[in-house]
Amino acid sequence: MKWNKIMPEIGFGAQARAVYAAHPEQSRGRLFVESASPTRTPYQRDRDRIIHSSAFRRLQAKTQVFLYHEGDLYRTRLTHSLEVSQVARSIARALSVDEDLAEALALSHDLGHTPFGHAGERALDLVMQPFGGFDHNAQSLRAVTALEQRYAEHDGLNLSWETLEGLVKHNGPLTDKDGKGIGHYSNGLPYAIRAYAEHQDLMLWSYAGIEAQAAAIADDIAYNAHDIDDGLRAGLISLEQLRSVPMVGGLLEEVDQRYPGLTDVRVVHEIVRRLITRMVEDVIKTSMANLARLSPQSIDDVRNANQTIVCFSTDMEKAVKGIKRFLFDNVYRDERVMRVMRNAEQVLKDLFVRHFEEPDLMPFEWQFDLDGAPEKTVARRVADYVAGMTDRFAILEHRRLFDLTPDLG
Template sequence: MGKDALGDIGFGYRPRAAYASDPAHSRGRLFDEPESPTRTPFQRDRDRIIHSTAFRRLKHKTQVFVAHEGDHYRTRLTHSIEVAQIARALARALRGDEDLAEAVALVHDFGHTPFGHTGEEALNEKMAAWGGFDHNAQSLRVVTRLERRYAEFDGLNLTWETLEGLVKHNGPLTDASGKGLKGPVPQAIRDYSELHDLELDRFAGIEAQCAAIADDIAYNSHDIDDGLRSGFLTLEMLEDVGLPGSILKDVRARYPQLDDVRTGHELMRRQITLMVEDVITSTKANIERLKPDSADAVRAAGETMVTFSAGMAAAEKELKAFLYKHLYRHAEVMRVRADAEQIVRDLFDVYFADPRAMPDGWREGLDRAQDRIKARSVADFLAGMTDTYALKEHRRLFDHTPDLS
């Protein structure tokens, strides 16, 4: 059932730019399914992502601060929702497919371990002998294999465009010869691409690029917010950083009596607005220069089209360096990271030594499996854990569990 039969359901088939991804001409799903009579393929992807178990688990997965440290800190779930809002705004302004941009934004963190990048580093170390661990590849495993909801296939059976965006939202993974641009391409990505060619040497569509830069905009802003809430950052510290410093100067000039909490929120909303508007202006200039006449022309452009201007890119780089030094590497954050790493290492060692320590549905057949199969199954189980479940499991299996509060 195509565009004419479906009509303009949910405004999903409204006119869009020639370079946008068109749901009426999607490259389809690995397993053929009848079209929905009420949703475009990309709207259907978005809905499947939201209703998945992996999406709900993001609620208790660390962004920067461990999930139980406070109710108002971002988690992977709230971060993904904020990224999706910004991605939709960008796609709308650029006349792309908003639903596809939203789907890629909502699914992009599915492969993250408990305790954020700390858990990923620990799991990658443990998996070094079997291809390592990469959260992007794990996201693909989740939506193509590990979610078990449907009678006829494993995974969510998402469209080619959503999977392409998930895998390549940060750019191509290989050169034209298939050689990895940043080291070996994770086996999970290569294996799936052999079945459903994701064109790993080309850029993703405009919508996935919107989701990628929306990710940067979201965490550059909300990590400041969480840093202020924690006390690890102060408004005075931000005065010396170009982008937030200039915004603070304007806010204080206009509202000299404003309290610090409201000042911080004014900073956040203005910074997001400035960055979004900069991306729209810069990307429109790129589109005018490159003149893509199809979604495939965006993929073949040889460069990322959705970008910051040179000035904003420099300001964003300075801000990231500031956050890295004063927030991500703060002594208290590093203390929690060290303890969280140990929890992930301990759990991997126990499950690998005795898969019977894992629950039903995960341990079957692993006592006789090759080490690489057993290790990957343990990694799948561990990566799917929330912070709270990882702590609970560690307390069950060990006499002492670090206090991450």
Template sequence: MQGEFGGLIGFGSAGRAAYAIDPAASRGRLHPEPASPTRTPFQRDRDRIIHSTAFRRLNNKTQVFLYDEGDHYRTRLTHTIEVAQIARALARALRLDEDLAEAVALSHDLGHTPFGHAGERALDRAMAPYGGFDHNAQSLRVVTRLERRYPDFDGLNLSWETLEGLVKHNGPLMAPDGDPADLPAAIRAYSAEQDLALSTFASAEAQAAAIADDIAYDAHDIDDGLRAGLLDVRGLAEVPFLAGIMDEVARLHPGVSGPRLVNEIVRRVITRMIEDVIQQSLATIAAADPRSADEVRHLGRQTVGFSPSLAEADRAVKAYLKRHVYRHERVMSVMRAAERLVERLFERYFEDPAALPDEWQPRAEDAEPARRARRIADFLAGMTDRYALREHKRLFDAWPDLG
């Protein structure tokens, strides 16, 4: 591999910290390409992700609530956009490469199935005899194999640093002496082509994208839970962190109610968490004093993250949402039905590959069951909610009842 960036007009590194990723020193792409005269490698990655088919499909994939429950609930796409905005804010404050943080954030959910984690659970069960299914590994598969846009290679041919961040944003995937056989199949297969240093932490930029995902989840699931009537504002006081924010809002804006109250609570959740991550991460960086991005990778711990007190608050918020939103019977009944739908589709395609669309028909090399199953998983994981419903109607002559 070789680096691709040099001499971008008007681009300087004066504002970038020593521990940030330098786009001029990128490790390049699996398939070398001429450098862009106007974009860094990570700006180019971001643009390729945004223009991909998989990115567009996120608009019709469930976050928590199905598309037909209302137009204002988050989808997998709007969630991704919110994560990217928070990741950029963190990267800017920490003097990281904002474009890399954004690219990792924009790509992190490309492998998600229809119907959110319900679809992932169903597909993982169906794929259990064939290596299982993991949405993070599927995201790697999407950007390295399944997107078919360029004449010279499959996938998007993203830079090494973006792929590293996509795969490892939540931490190392194996110990230095670990067994690669324990990795998800898609990651293990790609690692044979390009070493992503799976035993180290990812860059600070990727870590910023990961914590941005947590912040976005907490904030927008409170917002959507209130909109859906599964939560009420007074009940939020069950979580001390949220109770403190509500007291602050009541003191500063007495009498505020309705959507204005909800927005004020949600925006303060986001602000408080972002400010905590910035303060804590700067302290962690100052103590460790990493002089390069590679030193960040080898610190042996996260560099970008919450303080201990906010980490506890984050756990409390997630536990509250799990009890009152994710495990609410209204949500669970829909998700159980969605799981059955995905399982039925998989079983039908596996038993009758001719039921697949022409472009997804098994090829000669897919005669082996595990390869055929992976091809079906690729097809299913790429579906939107609406497409999965239409496929069920086509194959079983019935619209599934999702509650």
């Protein structure tokens, strides 16, 4: 492949890309114009900016399912994102699309998550209802376009158009062609997405490219497999229970027959790695069939395909839904988890209300220019501040500001 003149052929580690891939030399560019790098493609630079961001570092102390202090070996948002990245790259490589873009999207997909996982998101969305609500996907976009303040010339990371498009649309279109929200956003787009749309058109009515679709399904693959691992480690589920779970039960039988007498720890790892392999192989096979059938000749053909191309087969989708139901019933809705999450929600609500009433409790850079500002502006600033907290910092702040902090042990 030949790069154009502004992208010399040094340092890229260029791979063969299919016609339907995102080609870095054809990138639509960045909101703020920058000179091209002589050693990295636009998507490699995006990945690097994401890894060096404050929001990415904070993921190391944000909940996946279990709080940071409940055990050193449970997944955090950071380790989850790294696992998603590995799966996304594998899928992207098999489909001959841009691995660096897929990796950037995988690493950035959870940057907008609050402390305490989805419990924190529910809490912030509730208290923010009078001011437009809170959505972690929109907050991820806000993090990389506004909240990161690392550069002299602009706010945000100034990521390429394709990375921003994939970040906001990895789960599919957000609107119809008339701009009306659809699906999850049928009641309207979140504030952060609407605000950014005033500066750059991300074609919210279309599907994202193959790279974003790969990152999205890699997220499903990673958390389905690894939440089983963490659930077993926490004692919320047992190997015996897994025998009735779609596909997982068959994998357990395979391991039992091949390695009789294997320790439980090794059995768990054998199941998890087999599960990931089966799902990844199914996605690749199904996606290749979809690509052969649709025969897209460009990334725009992918965007206009009116369907998700990177997906599970019908049989695998059924099995994955069964795994999700099992995890929902036996891990996420276990009373031991739910009790902690209810208390975590209260911590986030308390922090929001207190800082909304007294913005000067925030560090100076967060309270700057809020004197006399409209309530909606203050609320959004406080939501940004609280959403960016780690689990640990949120707990410590609550203990500092309140006489009694709910038990999160």
